[in-house]
Amino acid sequence: MATLTFKGGIHPYEGKELTKDKPMVQITPTGEMVYPLSQHIGAPATPVVTVGQRVLKGEKIAEANGFVSVPIYASVSGTVKSIEKRLITTGDRVDSIVIDNDGLFEEAPCMSVKPIEEMTKDDIRALIREAGIVGMGGAGFPTHVKLSPKEPDKINYVIANCSECEPYLTSDYRRMLEDPERLVAGLKIILLLFDHAKGILAVEDNKPDCIRRLKELVIDEPRISVKVLKTKYPQGSERQLIYATTKRAINSSMLPADAGCVVNNVDTICAVCSAVIEGKPLMHRIVTVTGDAVNDPKNFIVPIGTNYAQLLEAAGGLKVQPEKIVSGGPMMGFALYDINVPVTKTSSALLCMTKDEVAKWKPSACIKCGKCLEVCPSRLMPSKLADYAEHAAKEQFEKYNGMECVECGSCSYACPAKRQLVQSIKYMRRTILADRKKKS
């Protein structure tokens, strides 16, 4: 079978060998745990605990606020210390529930679940929502919303995003290798919601062991197949993934459901399985702690709310002083100025780099080489868009499809003049989106 892909993209240094062969290790957090109320796209959750109250592991501490919102659960037992603004990975200070971990890990009873055969589709959706599941690949879009399209019968494909195209990240890889049964079971649950859909496990060809293992597991599953994709960044971007697997293309004004697709990340699908089968809410995620400044790069099963500093400690601490620390992958992650921030539902990695490649280069004049056009997965003209952005030419920016940018950063990566292309484009997109919101 030919490997599937899209046009454009880049091949950065993968860096996955640092943590690829490191099995997942459970982390036992100590001290303060921080739960930002906004770990997802949509309305922030509303706290349902009061300061001084004792909570158990697995107890709901914040309730969903509206349809596009999800609840949040405590991942340790302890007392609520405060509800206050705390620093998060993006550099913002947001309302968070702070819990003093008592180290007992006393568990609350699980959510009550019926056997899967007795559940209706709406029961399953409600359970996924109740478990607080969001897209754990980075965007944090509430999963139950994704799974509730207007016309569920028109969904042809449920795609499991097993691409993990961000350099350095191996959390999804380890999950697929160590827990593939859960992934397949989760996909089967999601397929129960869509009668006319086929399941696709879309894996990049740099993970042959996962491909082999998953193929073995789905050999007797007529509705599920494994599709092999070319290793390339941003292969895991939703639009590019849908195109590579189904040859359907969507633009910014469409949802995957408009192309008959639903896309979910590996860890998200596993969380669906845990919630629906075992009644476990989302309390953990897998985080890769890596980079050339880390003593012992590893993958960890981390209770949400754990301080990043504890993760770094568990990975043997720093070998040398890093120039840059990133939450997430190097292409789309957030640079941290303070490592004392909590792991949230969308934190995929902690990357400590001894050299900051961005600071090494000084942006210079565009030489019009066209490399940014070659690599742009959305087939835009990034150099031109950045020019318009820098001159605040909103109309031109929109005319040249600036709003179609997926902000993957391939253009900035490839630019020989080291222009901050995606940064300018992103800024303009934010401005235009804010304007639109004001108008409506």
Place this chain on the structure above:
Amino acid sequence: MNVSATPHIRSNESTSRIMLLVIIALLPATGFGIYNFGYPAAILVGVSVATTVLTEFVYEKIMKLPVTVSDLSAVVTGLLLALNLPSSVPWWIAVIGGVFAILVVKMLFGGIGQNFMNPALGARCFLVICFAARMTAFTYDGVSTATPLAMLKAGEDVNTWNMVIGTIPGCIGETSVIAIMAGAIFLILFDVIDMKIPAAYLITFVIFVGLFGKGGWDAYYLTAQLAGGGLMLGAFFMATDYATSPITPFGKIIYGIILGLLTGLFRVYSSSAEGVSYAIIISNLLVPLIERFTVPKCFGKGGENR
């Protein structure tokens, strides 16, 4: 600790690396030119490169701009200018050309990437206008002679084998097809230039000359046309100049076709045997227009479910 917007990694591409690759790719043609025409060619190359680099440096110092000579683009301009001069011109012509290329064509329009015309070719055309006799007088082995392309136009026989190897009169760097192709293949392998422009250019040119040239589809005539004059050097090293060629994929093809048509037109119908320089600088002027009409259809908005 450093904080910046995404992405946090960069490729090892840089402007100076690209320019260095172009310089390396021009070495075979330069070396052959010096071998073919002797030490006057070497002197012209040296004078031309020194002039372009110095002009950029002095201009930026006077205007209190950041000095950008380390990006090596001035070296490329100087080298290309020298390769487009007959070896018999005096050294001060290279100085005038170098100053014109950098000062007038490049820096006055905003420096690297902002010029609308290839600096080396702009300077060459300027020199041809100012010093017509000197710029079109070719000597070979100490004897004044016509270029094979001029002989071909006059209906005389030429030796195509010598034209491919390059042991013919002409400008310093344009004579050897083999040396130019070696550099061109190097640039294509290192992904510095794209095949679209030279391929569209040469194919269109061959078709045009085949249809309208007086030699018709005769293989000997077409080979001589392809190997003669500045066509090969122009197609691979000048037409592909980033700043003055379209960045859109389809635009590159249109641009190549226009180049082929204009070059064919000049070579077949004009009084001069050569036409590559004029074809390229005229097409340079059309680039903004070409780009405007060849904006790629973005993902998810262009037919066939794409």
